[in-house]
Amino acid sequence: MKKVLLLLLVVLISFGTIFAAGKAEVDVDTWPQEAVTVICPWAVGGVADIVNRKAATYGAELLGKPILATNELGAGGNVALTNFLKNAPNSHNLIFGGEGAFSIAPNVDGSDAIQFKYGDFEPIINLYSAIFVLTSDVSLDIKDLDALKAYAQGKKLKIAVNGIAGSEAFLAKALAKDLGINMELVSYNGANLALDAAAKGETEFAISHQSQAKGSVEGGILNPVVVFDEKGVNNEVYKNVKGVGEYGSSAFFRNRCFILARKGTDQKIIDKVRKAYLTILDKPEMAEFFKSMMIEVDPMDKASIDKHVSTVAAIVKANL
Amino acid sequence: MHSFLQILKKLDTKIDRTGERLKDRKVNFYPTVVGPIVFLVFALVAFLIMPSQVKVQQQAATTARTFPILLLQIMIVGSVALLVTEIVKILRKTELEVVQIELLTEIKALIILLMLILYAILMPLIGFIPSSLLFSVAMLYFFRIKKVSYYLIIIFSALVIGLIFRYLLGVRLP
Amino acid sequence: MDLFIQGFQQFFTLSSFIYINIGLILGLIFGAIPGLTVILCIVLFLPFTYTMGAIDSFMFLLGIYCAGGYGGSISAILINTPGTPHATATMADGYALTKKGESRKALNIALQASTFGGIFSAFTLLFFAPQVAKFAQKMGTPEYFLVCLFGLTVIAGVSGDSLIKGMISGAFGLFISTIGLDPMTGSTRYIFKNINLYSGFDLIICLIGLFALSEVLGKSQKSNQNTISSLDEVKSESGKISKMEYKRMALPSLMSAIIGVIIGIIPGTGASMASFVSYDRARQMSKHKEEFGKGSVEGIAAAETANNAVTGATLIPLLTMGIPGDGAVAIMLGALMINGLTPGPNLFAKHGVTMYAIMIGLIFVNIFMFLQGKALTKYFARVVSVPVSILTPIIVIFCFAGAFSVNASMFDVGVTLVFAVIAYLFKKLNFSTIPVLLGLVLGAITEENFRRSLILSDGSWKIFVQSPIAIAFLVVIALTIVIIGVNHIKDSKRSI
Secondary structure (H helix, E strand, O other): OHHHHHHHHHHHHHHHHHHHOOOOOOOOOOOOOOOEEEEEOOOOOOHHHHHHHHHHOOHHHHHOOOEEEEEOOOHHHHHHHHHHOOOOOOOOEEEEEOHHHHHHHHHOOOHHHOOOOHHHEEEEEEEEEEOEEEEEEHHHOOOOHHHHHHHHOOOEEEEEEEOOOOHHHHHHHHHHHHHOOEEEEEEEOOHHHHHHHHHHOOOOEEEEEHHHHHHHHHOOOEEEEEEOOOOOEOOOOOOOEOEHHHHOOOOOOOEEEEEEEEOOOOHHHHHHHHHHHHHHHHOHHHHHHHHHOOOEEOOOOHHHHHHHHHHHHHHHHHOO | OHHHHHHHHHHHHHHHHHHHHHOOOEEEEOHHHHHHHHHHHHHHHHHHHHHHHOOOOOOOOOOOOHHHHHHHHHHHHHHHHHHHHHHHHHHOOOOOOOEEEEHHHHHHHHHHHHHHHHHHHHHHHHOHHHHHHHHHHHHHHHOOOOOHHHHHHHHHHHHHHHHHHHHHOOOOOO | OHHHHHHHHHHOOHHHHHHHHHHHHHHHHHHHOOOOOHHHHHHHHHHHHOOOOHHHHHHHHHHHHHHHHHHHHHHHHHHOOOOOHHHHHHHHHHHHHHHOOOHHHHHHHHHHHHHHHHHHHHHHHHHHHHHHHHHHHHOOHHHHHHHHHHHHHHHHHOOOOOHHHHHHHHHHHHHHHHOEEOOOOOOEEOOOOOHHHOOOOOHHHHHHHHHHHHHHHHHHOHHHHOOOOOHHHHHHOOOOOOHHHHHHHHHHHHHHHHHHHHHHOOOOOOHHHHHHHHHHHHHHHOOOHHHOOOOOHHHHHHHHHHHHHHHHHHHHHHHHHOOOOOHHHHHHHHHHHHOOOOOOOOHHHHOHHHHHHHHHHHHHHHHHHHHHHHHHHHHHHHHHHOOHHHHHHHHHHHHHHHHHHHHOOHHHHHHHHHHHHHHHHHHHOOOOOHHHHHHHHHHHHHHHHHHHHHHHOOOOHHHHHOOHHHHHHHHHHHHHHHHHHHHHHHHHHHHO
C-alpha cells in the first residue's frame, strides 16, 4: 500500500512539473515560440480540413515551428469559435472562419446562443473561394436564367438546398426575389442529398458547390443553370455557364475560408502568418488540389474580408 | 507517510462499520407508480417551456413544434394509462408491485457517480493522465481492494492508455 | 471482364494487403473498446491516407469500417456494453451466453455472422451494383420516411415487459433527438441558449452514457462485482457451434443480410437500424421466441449479419451517386475526392479499374476480418476473467477519453454523465433503455423525411401512396402493427 501511494505521488508530481513549465510571456518578434495550432471548425475530410492539413506540412519550413492542424466540431463551427475566445492576443492558436459564422449565424434563430462576434477576431488571410452553382433536373432542359424565368411562370419552384439557413438557402431566396419568381426551399441534410433530390426529379433545382455537382453534371443527370458570381465560369465541367451578375442580379457571394487570430494580435505576427500562407498557396501541390476541388486561390486581406462579411450579412438580412 | 497510512486504516474500519450498519436497511419502492409520474412530470414541464424554447416561424402543414408535441402527447397518454391501471389496482385492493431497494447499493451508486463527476471536473484542471490515475485508484479503493498488485496494474494501465492516446494517436485530451 | 481482371491486378499488391490488415486491427480495437468509436478511429487516421493512393487509402478505411461493424459485438457479448451503437441488438443475447460460460461460442457466432453479412454485401456490390442503384434511385423522401416508420415498429419488440412502457421510452428517445436546430425551418429547439446544444446530441456520446457508464453505476450492486469466469474456465470452453444451431441460424442470417443491404442503400439510416430490424424479424419468425434476450443464437446471428451487410451496400449510393449513407462513409467520400475520383454516374466509366479493385478488395477485407477475428477470439474471451475492479476504471478512462475526443469537448463528457444517470433511473423504474437508443437513431431522419415529404407535396398526404414501393412498405408496416396488436392481446390474456 505504501509503495503504491509513493508511486502515485511521484507520477503526479512529475506531471505537475511538466504542466507548470512553459506558459511564458509571448515575445512578438520571435513568435512562434512553439507549434502553431490551426483549428478547422468543420468536418474531417472536408475541403477546409484537407487544405488545413496540406498547408500544415509546410509549417516548420516557413514559420520555423510546426503547424498542427486540428478540428473542433459542433454547431457548424460556432462551438469552436466560441471556445476560441479563451485565447489571449498573440496566442499560438489560429482558427478558420467563414461567412456562415459571421454573416448568417448572428441573423438567424439561435443567434442568442452565439457569444462571439466578427470583431473578436483579426482576419489574416483568406485561403480559397468556392462558387455556388444552380443546377436543374436534366429533363426540364433549363440551361440558363432566361429559360428558368420562362419555366417559372405561374409555378412554385422547388429548390433543394443543404440546410435551411445555409449560404445556398439565402442565395436561392435572393435570386428568386431579383427574378420575381415564386419558389420554395426544400432543406436536405447535406449537399449530396440535395443534388440527388434534383437528379431524381423530387425537386426541380438544387444549389451546391461546383465540385459537389461535378459528378452529376458530368454524368448528364443535372444541367448547370447559372453560377452565383459576378461573371460566369468556363471549365471542363461547367462550359460557358453565366454568372447571375451578368443578368444584372446582385444575389451572389462566394463561399470563403479565412484564417483568424484573436483580436489584438500584433501586426507583426499577422504579417508573418500571412506571408507564410501566401507562399503555401503558391506551392504546385496546393494548386493541383485546388483545381481538383474546383476552388480558387483567393488571398484576400483584412479589408476585403471585412467587405465580404458585410456583403453577405446584407443579403441574409434582406432575405430572412 | 506512516501516519497517513494509519488514517487510511481508521477510515477503512469506519467505512466497514457504516457499511455493516446500512447493510440491511431497505426501502420499499413502487416503480409502477413512480415511473409514470416521472415521465408525466417530464412531459408536462417540456410542454410548459415549449413557447420559450421552440419558436414557430411560419404556418405550414408541420412546424418545428409538431414532432415534439406529438411525442410529449404519447408520453403523457402512456403515463396516464399506466397510472390508471395502478389506481384500479389500488381500488381493487390488489397488491402493487413492490421493490425493496437496498440503501447501501444506492448510496454506493451515488458515490460512484460523485467519483465520475469529480473525475470530469478534474480532467481539464490537472490534465487527463493525472486525473485518470486518481480516479482509477479511488475506484479500486471503492471496491475495497487490498492487493497492492491491483493498484500497480491499474496505475500502469492508466498511464499507458493516457500516453498511447496522447502521443501515439495524437488525440487531443484535456 | 477485362476491367475485372485489371482491377484484380491493381488490388493484388502487398501494400493493399498490409493496409487492409492495419485498418482491420485498428477498427477491431476501436470498435470493441467502449468509448472508442469507428468514427473516431477514421478521423484519427484519415490524415495518413492523404498521401496514399486511391486503392490503398480505400482499403485501409474499409478495413476500419468493416472491422468496426464486427468489433462492437465483442464488448457487447463480453461485458454487456456495446462498443458501437449497432452492437446494442447483440448485447442481450450475447451477454446471456457469456453468463452461461459460452462467451467463445457467442464471439464465434458474431464473427461468422459478420463475415457472412460482409461478404454477402460485397458480392451484391460487385455483381448487382447497377441494379441496386437503380432501385435506390426509385426511392425518395416519402419512401425513406416509411422505412423509418417501419424501424420504429421495432420498439414494440424491444420494449421488455410492457408495450406502453416501450412506447414511452421510445418517445423519450425521439424527443431527445429533436433537441437542437430544426433542419426544416431552422428554429432552435430546447437549446436553452447553449451553443453546445445547437446541433443536438451525438449518438455516440449518448451511447457511452446510456450503456457503458450506466453499467459502471450498476457496479454498486454486490452481485455485479463478481468476475464471470476464471481464466481456466474461459480456456476450457471450446466455443463450438453445433450443426443444429447452424441450421437454426441459416434462414435468419440470410434474411438479415437482405435487410442489411436494403437499409444500407438508404442514406442516413445505417447499421444500427439494420441490426435492430433484423433482430426483430428473426424473433418474429423464430420457433424459439422465448429464447430471445436470454441467449438466442439466432438473435446474435441476425443482428451481426445485418450490421455488416450494410457495409458493402452503403458503398453503392456512394460510388454511383456520391451519396454517403453515414458519417464514416462521408469521410470515405472525401478520400475519393482527394484522389481525383468524383463519384457519380461516370465514375465506373472513367475509373472502372480502380472501382473493380475496390469492390474486389472489399471481399478480401471480409476474409481477413474473419481470419483476424478467428485468431484473436480466444484472447478477447479472456476479458471476462479480468477482475471487475480493474476492468471498470479502465472502461471509464476509455469512455471519458472517447467522449471528449469525438468533438474535443468537455460538454460531451458532461452529457455522457447525464445519460448515465438517466439510464440508471430507467433501470430502477423498470423501463428499457433500448427504445431510447432506437428513438435517438431514428428520430431525426424520421421527422426530417416526414416533413420534407409534406413540403414536396404541398401538404398532401397522397405522397405516401404514390409509388409501388411506398405502398409495399405501407402494407408491411400495417401487417407488423396488426401482428404486434394480436401478440399483445394474447400476452395480456395469458397474464390474466
